[in-house]
Amino acid sequence: MGYLLDRLIVKSVSAVMFARHWRAIFNFWRHVGRLPQLCPPVRHNDKFFWRKVFDHNPLFQVFCDKLASKEWARERLPDVLIPATVWQGASARDIPDDVLTQPAFIKANNGSGYNIRIDGKTVDRRNIEARFSRWLSRPYGQANSEWGYKHVPCTVFVEEMVCTSEGTAPVMVNVYTAGGKPAVVFCITGWKDENRYGSFFNLDGSRVSQQPDDLAGLPDNWQPPTCFDKVIEYSQTLVQDTDQMRSDFLCLDDKVWFSEMSPYPLSGLSSFDSLGDEMQIYGGWNLMQSWFLRTRHTGWKQHYANALQRLLKDDLAAS
Numbered sequence: 001m002g003y004l005l006d007r008l009i010v011k012s013v014s015a016v017m018f019a020r021h022w023r024a025i026f027n028f029w030r031h032v033g034r035l036p037q038l039c040p041p042v043r044h045n046d047k048f049f050w051r052k053v054f055d056h057n058p059l060f061q062v063f064c065d066k067l068a069s070k071e072w073a074r075e076r077l078p079d080v081l082i083p084a085t086v087w088q089g090a091s092a093r094d095i096p097d098d099v100l101t102q103p104a105f106i107k108a109n110n111g112s113g114y115n116i117r118i119d120g121k122t123v124d125r126r127n128i129e130a131r132f133s134r135w136l137s138r139p140y141g142q143a144n145s146e147w148g149y150k151h152v153p154c155t156v157f158v159e160e161m162v163c164t165s166e167g168t169a170p171v172m173v174n175v176y177t178a179g180g181k182p183a184v185v186f187c188i189t190g191w192k193d194e195n196r197y198g199s200f201f202n203l204d205g206s207r208v209s210q211q212p213d214d215l216a217g218l219p220d221n222w223q224p225p226t227c228f229d230k231v232i233e234y235s236q237t238l239v240q241d242t243d244q245m246r247s248d249f250l251c252l253d254d255k256v257w258f259s260e261m262s263p264y265p266l267s268g269l270s271s272f273d274s275l276g277d278e279m280q281i282y283g284g285w286n287l288m289q290s291w292f293l294r295t296r297h298t299g300w301k302q303h304y305a306n307a308l309q310r311l312l313k314d315d316l317a318a319s
Helices: 002-020 022-032 044-053 058-063 066-076 097-101 125-135 228-238 275-282 300-318
Strands: 085-089 104-108 115-118 156-160 171-178 181-189 197-201 244-252 255-262
Touching (some): 002 022, 002 300, 022 044, 171 228, 181 228, 228 255
Antiparallel strands (some): 085 156, 171 181, 171 244, 181 197
């Protein structure tokens, strides 16, 4: 009887959330090819959807603010390099001309993909201003219910470009963690607007067989950067209070720059959706360690949390 009652509670609350977040449900179905399963969440795409709807960890608002996350990381990793913020303001129209004479990135602090790379030579201000005006005209993340972006104030900023003296891009090293521990690493080479390659690696630097559908893999003889172990160590420091997180770094030789934290990578709509494909990347993600299920609530939230915890424990015991 208790098991059936728990399922009824979780299903009832999930049905209400389905109605409330119908746009996110539609986008999930469009990208993943099915509806999210929330009774209980099993696959990582389901867990990300659950996180967006229920798990409103205050840290996520810091992580979704690119400027705030820089300062947050600086406090915890005093020896890590962080790309300098050259200028910041309310609008791209206010960027001084002399700021645009050096290679840099122009970014919005409250959205994913809101950035333009400039070489400091040919700068199309009209295009830059039009794109940022469009990007900042509505809050980011609404269509996918990415709660962490909801209250982040809009700021445009210019950030120094981390690259070699010849303009070569650094290696982006994204560390996926679960339960406060690194699980797998994704390395990417090349600029976003040029040819990019990326592959997953184990913590010992060996290649993982899974490969995203939308990105070509790195050459078979490609080796992770020399600062690979240092990045993994940094990531573990940053994710101690999270159940799952992706922390991003930039690497040039043995130097490491912090880039950002990603509570909703790919908006929680990954091409890895089978349990077999996802286990090495997300297999250690236990929702029992989430902020929502570790926090005391009142009313229906606490009844829902109690019922979900019991279902998760039953699933864990049966596995």
